[in-house]
């Protein structure tokens with residue numbers, strides 16, 4: 387029967403299983419509809435058996451790196467009952483030889499012209515006229531290989547993501563039952579979103595996360611301490627921003643063993659000897675109340691402003707009053723592969739005589755960046771990010787991470 391011979395023409399193969407049969411000449415297994423079934427605990431053993439047989443048959447070619455990939459490799463995941471295996475191979479040159487060696491095991495080679503995917507060489511295993519497995523030959527450094535393994539491991543390690551993915555597949559297969567491309571696009575979006583590299587940002591401050599995620603963009607996902615399941619308050623006992631940032635990143639690195647970063651920011655006013663500086667959050671006391679911190683800052687500045695001219699009494703005058711010069715300084719401490727890297731961002735500006743604006747956080751209502759007349763609290767996040775100290779430090783962090791993750 388045809389199902390036991392190699393595939394020689396396009397009428398011999400229907401690689402996608404949801405296309406309706408329109409020819410009597412296709413083998414049964416190529417046109418059968420394949421339905422998603424509940425997870426079958428016998429799948430891993432089946433995959434192991436296929437692997438063992440493959441390694442034996444291909445021993446002359448020195449192939450040993452075979453991975454069970456795809457949905458059947460994730461315990462608990464509903465899937466099409468077809469085992470997917472991936473093999474790394476130094477080159478596709480011996481593919482005809484491989485096809486010959488695998489023929490007796492009922493692995494059918496799907497020629498590139500039919501498969502249409504140059505990044506792989508593809509085989510289908512047929513048992514009792516049914517497709518039982520796929521074999522993907524991939525080259526070293528194949529992005530497909532890395533992605534497949536990352537996504538598989540992500541689902542294995544994240545029960546809630548597994549649940550979400552199951553739900554998504556079920557919804558999509560109903561929504562797009564006639565539109566395979568839409569189905570695949572929606573699935574791909576979930577997959578690429580899931581396997582984005584992540585890094586822990588040692589904070590629970592939603593403003594900071596939002597600002598830094600905006601700088602980093604979609605390539606890298608930031609997770610907060612809370613999202614990482616870490617519920618501790620890391621002390622900031624030191625007298626420099628650098629030392630406090632290090633304290634936070636090192637603490638999280640010790641707890642998680644993963645790459646992470648922290649930041650510490652201070653508002654530095656030279657006419658106050660650099661105050662509030664490293665004490666910015668607790669300037670007016672341990673309760674970290676923004677209003678009280680701002681009040682203390684404004685009172686101190688009023689006391690040293692030249693009394694005669696009262697230059698700080700109007701917002702515009704305050705912008706040229708050198709006693710009201712200030713800067714935000716952000717220090718990021720990144721622990722990357724066990725090594726610490728610092729990034730600094732500075733935003734120069736002035737302190738207003740009174741809080742203005744509703745947005746932002748912390749000292750934003752009294753801080754006007756150089757070149758502006760509005761306070762940070764009067765700006766959208768995008769506008770603030772044109773000047774922001776945190777953004778400048780984050781941009782350097784991103785440049786560094788890109789140089790590290792670009793292949």
Ligand code: IMP
Nearest residue numbers: 649650651652653666667747748749750
């Ligand atoms: P920390 O980095 O969380 O220790 O923040 C130090 C203090 O500076 C806190 O009171 C923050 O509210 C304040 N702060 C940090 N970043 C900003 C900012 O971008 N705008 C205004 N205040 C900030």
